[in-house]
Amino acid sequence: MTKVLDIPKVNAKNMTEKEFFYGHKACAGCGGSIAVRLALKVLGERTYSALPAGCMSAVGFIYPQMAFNSNAIITTFPGSASMAAGIAAGAKALGQKDFKTVVFAGDGGTADIGFQALSGMIDRNDDVLYICYDNEAYMNTGIQKSGLTPYGTKTTTTPAGQNIPGTITHKKNLFEIIAAHDIAYAATASIGYPQDFINKVNKAKHVKGATFIHVYASCPTGWGTPTETSVEIAKDAVDAGLIFLAEYEDGEYKLNRNPKEFKSVEEYLKKQGRFKHMSDADIQCVIENRDKKWERMRKNWL
Amino acid sequence: MVSGKLVKRLTNDQLTNDQIIEKMSRPKHTEYKTPTHIDDYPTGPQYEAGFLPEKNAGWRTFKPVVNHDECIYCLRCYLLCPDGTIMKDNGKIKIDMDYCKGCGVCAHECPKDAIEMVKE
Numbered sequence A: 001m002t003k004v005l006d007i008p009k010v011n012a013k014n015m016t017e018k019e020f021f022y023g024h025k026a027c028a029g030c031g032g033s034i035a036v037r038l039a040l041k042v043l044g045e046r047t048y049s050a051l052p053a054g055c056m057s058a059v060g061f062i063y064p065q066m067a068f069n070s071n072a073i074i075t076t077f078p079g080s081a082s083m084a085a086g087i088a089a090g091a092k093a094l095g096q097k098d099f100k101t102v103v104f105a106g107d108g109g110t111a112d113i114g115f116q117a118l119s120g121m122i123d124r125n126d127d128v129l130y131i132c133y134d135n136e137a138y139m140n141t142g143i144q145k146s147g148l149t150p151y152g153t154k155t156t157t158t159p160a161g162q163n164i165p166g167t168i169t170h171k172k173n174l175f176e177i178i179a180a181h182d183i184a185y186a187a188t189a190s191i192g193y194p195q196d197f198i199n200k201v202n203k204a205k206h207v208k209g210a211t212f213i214h215v216y217a218s219c220p221t222g223w224g225t226p227t228e229t230s231v232e233i234a235k236d237a238v239d240a241g242l243i244f245l246a247e248y249e250d251g252e253y254k255l256n257r258n259p260k261e262f263k264s265v266e267e268y269l270k271k272q273g274r275f276k277h278m279s280d281a282d283i284q285c286v287i288e289n290r291d292k293k294w295e296r297m298r299k300n301w302l
Numbered sequence B: 001m002v003s004g005k006l007v008k009r010l011t012n013d014q015l016t017n018d019q020i021i022e023k024m025s026r027p028k029h030t031e032y033k034t035p036t037h038i039d040d041y042p043t044g045p046q047y048e049a050g051f052l053p054e055k056n057a058g059w060r061t062f063k064p065v066v067n068h069d070e071c072i073y074c075l076r077c078y079l080l081c082p083d084g085t086i087m088k089d090n091g092k093i094k095i096d097m098d099y100c101k102g103c104g105v106c107a108h109e110c111p112k113d114a115i116e117m118v119k120e
Helices: A031-043 A055-060 A080-093 A107-112 A115-124 A174-179 A194-205 A227-239 A265-270 A280-301 B004-009 B017-023 B076-080 B105-109
Strands: A047-051 A071-074 A100-106 A128-134 A185-190 A211-216 A246-249 A252-255 B062-066 B086-089 B092-095 B115-119
Touching: A031 A047, A031 A055, A031 A100, A031 A128, A031 A194, A031 A211, A031 A227, A047 A055, A047 A080, A055 A100, A080 A100, A080 A115, A080 A128, A100 A107, A107 A115, A107 A128, A115 A128, A128 A194, A174 A185, A174 A211, A174 A246, A185 A194, A185 A227, A194 A211, A194 B076, A211 A227, A227 A265, A227 B105, A252 A280, A265 A280, B062 B092, B076 B086, B076 B105, B105 B115
Parallel strands: A047 A071, A047 A100, A100 A128, A128 A211, A185 A211
Antiparallel strands: A185 A246, A246 A252, B062 B115, B086 B092
16 A cells, blocks of 8 residues: 555645536535535546536536536446446556546435445445545435434425424444445545545545545535535534544544534534524534544544 | 647736636636537537536626735635636636636635625
């Protein structure tokens, strides 16, 4: 495996000025498009992107426009990882060497529908980077609950009312599920910390074999937030401890950010329309769940 | 996309907006002609990469205006623009107004408040 020190650093000053995701029709302030754009800029021109049904394929491929400026294809919803594995194998058979295959799938396309193909891809250790941009619901089809929707979220399939406070399940622990495959490299990131995300994509680019990045990407339309705050919200989620930044490498977990004190969870939740209805007891439930998780992470990952 | 030779020949002060966009390798706005013959259609289900027949400028209510005296060129806006419309131009930032949707992320994230959102 390539050593971390050998990898050339990428930042805003030295990254390519080419845009590979340009002129797309994503909502103003879309967090997912920041993740896709930055990842493609780090990976460079020699990239094959595979996108299952989801926001980024819907906004990038509106006929006759083509917002992707490098090779990109829409895949079947459950088969994005296997199609990417096929692309990688095909390019290898053609004798190509300096390329990277990447999947951009939403949270539904990763944690629910595309999961079996992703699991198979990691099992076979195909040379594919799988990036899951997590906006915490099926946003493209009009905000339905997915496996990564957190507790208390109001969606169209889990409406908040007198009987239930919106979604009653907690977020699936996707990062640890992926790490349990003994994958070569997996990481979580947030668009609120762009340099951290860039570093992780850059690291994954230089790893041969299956890699996975789970990036938290805000969605102003689905979350009921003003468009200009989408990066701030993604940062607040990390600062409040609801999203953690971690890596899994060589069988070891590493916590990248271990804040001494968390920011107010209530403040983070009340900024968003999808959590506005939550009672104090619901917020307490979110905080308890967070503390339990952090206790476990601090015990085992530090 | 433009060849390396052309970029070398032009110095930055001589460039027009269109040429800067070309230099930055952003796909340009392309006029869409309604196909009249079967041969006019693309071979696959899509046109070639970077085929952009429509601009996004019409989505905008507020437009970003950069105060270059305040700007410290930290490039945070360049990193975080969801549409990639902010480009580097000779030590200054420049915005491609054809594709800016006016979301305001750049103005909100600017550490020096050097970008202001002004009503169109």
